[in-house]
Amino acid sequence: xxxxxxxxxVIRSKNSSPMKLTLDIIFKDRQTFEEVKARNLINKxxxxxxxxxxxxxxxxxxxxxxxxxxxxxxxxxxRSGSPGDTDVYGAQQHGPLLGxxxxx
Amino acid sequence: xxxxxxLSPTAILGYGFPEASFLKGMEEKPDLIAVDAGSTDPGPxxxxxxxxxxxxxxxxxxxxxxxxHGVLNKIPVVIGSAGGSGxxxxxxxxxxxxxxxxxxxxxxxxxxxxxxxIDKAMVIEAVRAGQVTPxxxxxTPAPDDINSCPHIVAQMGIEPVRxxxxxxxxxxxxxxxxxxxxxxxxxxxxGYDAALATHMGKIIECAAIAAxxxxxxxAVLGVLHEKHFVLKALNPMRKFTALSTAAHSxxxxxxxxxxxxxxxxxxxxxxxxxxxxxxEVEVRGTKIIPTNPYRIKLxxxxxxxxxxxxxxxxxxPIMIASLDIILKxxxxxxxxxxxxxxxxxxxxxxxxxxxGVMGGLEKGVxxxxxxxxxxxxxxxxxxxxxxxxxxxxxxxxxxYGYEGRIATAGNLAFPFSPSDIRMGEAYxxxxxxxxxxxxxxxxxxxxxxxxxxxx
Numbered sequence: 001x002x003x004x005x006x007x008x009x010v011i012r013s014k015n016s017s018p019m020k021l022t023l024d025i026i027f028k029d030r031q032t033f034e035e036v037k038a039r040n041l042i043n044k045x046x047x048x049x050x051x052x053x054x055x056x057x058x059x060x061x062x063x064x065x066x067x068x069x070x071x072x073x074x075x076x077x078x079r080s081g082s083p084g085d086t087d088v089y090g091a092q093q094h095g096p097l098l099g100x101x102x103x104x
Numbered sequence: 105x106x107x108x109x110x111l112s113p114t115a116i117l118g119y120g121f122p123e124a125s126f127l128k129g130m131e132e133k134p135d136l137i138a139v140d141a142g143s144t145d146p147g148p149x150x151x152x153x154x155x156x157x158x159x160x161x162x163x164x165x166x167x168x169x170x171x172x173h174g175v176l177n178k179i180p181v182v183i184g185s186a187g188g189s190g191x192x193x194x195x196x197x198x199x200x201x202x203x204x205x206x207x208x209x210x211x212x213x214x215x216x217x218x219x220x221x222i223d224k225a226m227v228i229e230a231v232r233a234g235q236v237t238p239x240x241x242x243x244t245p246a247p248d249d250i251n252s253c254p255h256i257v258a259q260m261g262i263e264p265v266r267x268x269x270x271x272x273x274x275x276x277x278x279x280x281x282x283x284x285x286x287x288x289x290x291x292x293x294x295g296y297d298a299a300l301a302t303h304m305g306k307i308i309e310c311a312a313i314a315a316x317x318x319x320x321x322x323a324v325l326g327v328l329h330e331k332h333f334v335l336k337a338l339n340p341m342r343k344f345t346a347l348s349t350a351a352h353s354x355x356x357x358x359x360x361x362x363x364x365x366x367x368x369x370x371x372x373x374x375x376x377x378x379x380x381x382x383x384e385v386e387v388r389g390t391k392i393i394p395t396n397p398y399r400i401k402l403x404x405x406x407x408x409x410x411x412x413x414x415x416x417x418x419x420x421p422i423m424i425a426s427l428d429i430i431l432k433x434x435x436x437x438x439x440x441x442x443x444x445x446x447x448x449x450x451x452x453x454x455x456x457x458x459x460g461v462m463g464g465l466e467k468g469v470x471x472x473x474x475x476x477x478x479x480x481x482x483x484x485x486x487x488x489x490x491x492x493x494x495x496x497x498x499x500x501x502x503x504y505g506y507e508g509r510i511a512t513a514g515n516l517a518f519p520f521s522p523s524d525i526r527m528g529e530a531y532x533x534x535x536x537x538x539x540x541x542x543x544x545x546x547x548x549x550x551x552x553x554x555x556x557x558x559x
Contacts, residue, residue, distance in 0.1 A: 010351070016358040018144060018533040019240035024354045052467035064360040066350035066377055073358050075241065077464035081147025082532040083408060083483045084452045086463035088147040093462060 015090035018080040023072040033068040050096040108328040112308040115320030117141035118158030125323040125338040138286040140309040142185020148405030152531035154193035182286040190280025191255035206556030216268030220257040220279030235540035253404030261366030264548035265289040283309040303390040314352035315342040343383030368394040397540040404535030410487040411527035412494040416516035449484035449493035
């Protein structure tokens with residue numbers, strides 16, 4: 001088992017719209033990326049467990065070969081900047097990803 | 105086809121760039137100097153209030169370089185999403201800055217202005233006709249929702265900007281525009297490939313963010329050819345790599361292969377990023393899939409009341425251990441105190457050290473922090489009501505006799521006097537919808553003005 005922090009050079013979150021968050025994981029090397037992709041190690045179920053939300057909340061997991069990256073889409077609990085929001089840019093919602101361990 | 109060079113000095117007008125990088129870009133004799141000034145990132149306040157999220161001094165500093173070098177060398181200058189949100193007050197704000205610079209630098213030029221404000225009646229009519237599609241999970245707006253937005257803008261495509269460039273203006277000042285438009289309108293007008301020009305614009309609108317090390321405050325050059333484009337950093341400490349450029353396709357996007365925009369979506373499925381020996385990157389294979397009907401994205405935010413906040417902290421382990429219960433009890437106590445005072449308000453506690461950052465998304469169970477920060481957020485229909493409820497909540501929490509309390513002098517550490525801060529009117533995003541249009545230029549009003557004595 002390896003922590004995602006050892007395998008990725010970028011792990012980040014950001015709004016992709018005022019209603020949606022996008023999470024990016026960019027791997028350090030092509031070999032690791034190819035293995036993660038071939039075995040679909042990063043999938044909706046894994047991300048749902050990390051965030052402790054129902055799997056249906058994880059709207060997409062897209063592997064993007066040119067950047068050795070995986071992109072995840074999920075809704076924001078509150079529209080950006082609306083009353084009660086905690087993170088207008090959505091830039092600090094990546095924390096739970098740092099706890100992920102992959103069987104690699 | 106002769107290469108078409110676009111100089112992008114900075115990711116957001118006002119964020120700055122090193123003078124040396126800009127001058128190096130000028131040595132390349134660019135065909136266009138362009139900058140994107142906007143974003144919805146900073147939230148709904150700026151569009152709703154008509155204020156800029158960038159600083160006036162920073163914007164003037166950046167524009168002074170762009171205008172003096174552009175006008176004196178007869179290189180067109182295009183500014184997109186002026187003032188950050190690109191509504192009329194934002195465009196007027198930027199126009200005043202441009203006029204000041206023209207006066208100070210004795211510049212004289214013709215400027216095309218294009219506004220992005222969309223008539224409310226037109227939006228209401230479009231909703232009625234079924235021509236407005238919500239994005240993500242937003243509801244279809246009712247006429248009241250539309251009327252409640254002080255400013256409604258749409259992200260324009262290249263067409264209205266091109267219409268001004270065809271008139272031969274020296275400078276274009278555009279309201280809210282799709283980010284790549286200020287970079288792509290001129291080369292597309294000159295016959296360069298629209299997909300490549302748009303994709304190049306999509307990358308260089310973030311200036312050097314796509315280079316490595318990345319920076320939103322450093323200049324880059326995009327060079328458009330017939331079948332490809334090349335990205336070039338202008339600061340010797342940065343370079344574009346295939347990976348840095350490809351990784352940028354992810355940034356802030358929901359799907360890296362398909363990037364939707366006005367009138368069509370970029371398709372990156374077959375794009376290749378190739379490193380050239382010089383630390384530059386060549387990009388090929390971008391396609392555009394046109395959408396029919398042509399759709400523009402509407403943006404609007406509406407007022408939701410007035411906000412007052414108070415910032416405090418606690419270092420008491422007994423209080424921290426039962427903070428959730430204490431805050432609940434304090435809220436109930438304040439409701440009871442103000443029951444007959446007609447001061448309805450929403451109260452949110454942001455507890456840093458517990459779930460202040462992730463709020464509803466925070467599900468983790470962690471050991472108690474040694475200290476916690478508490479931001480009391482109060483939202484009410486008037487500023488006075490927000491002040492009242494914030495004040496009562498703050499004083500109640502300060503002296504609240506919670507279960508097991510032994511520090512009886514006060515529960516909160518305030519970093520400031522005054523402890524309460526008026527935040528003014530608060531907004532929320534109401535419109536983030538696509539609207540069908542038959543003529544992509546028609547909704548965007550345009551005028552051409554002489555600046556600095558030019559006719």
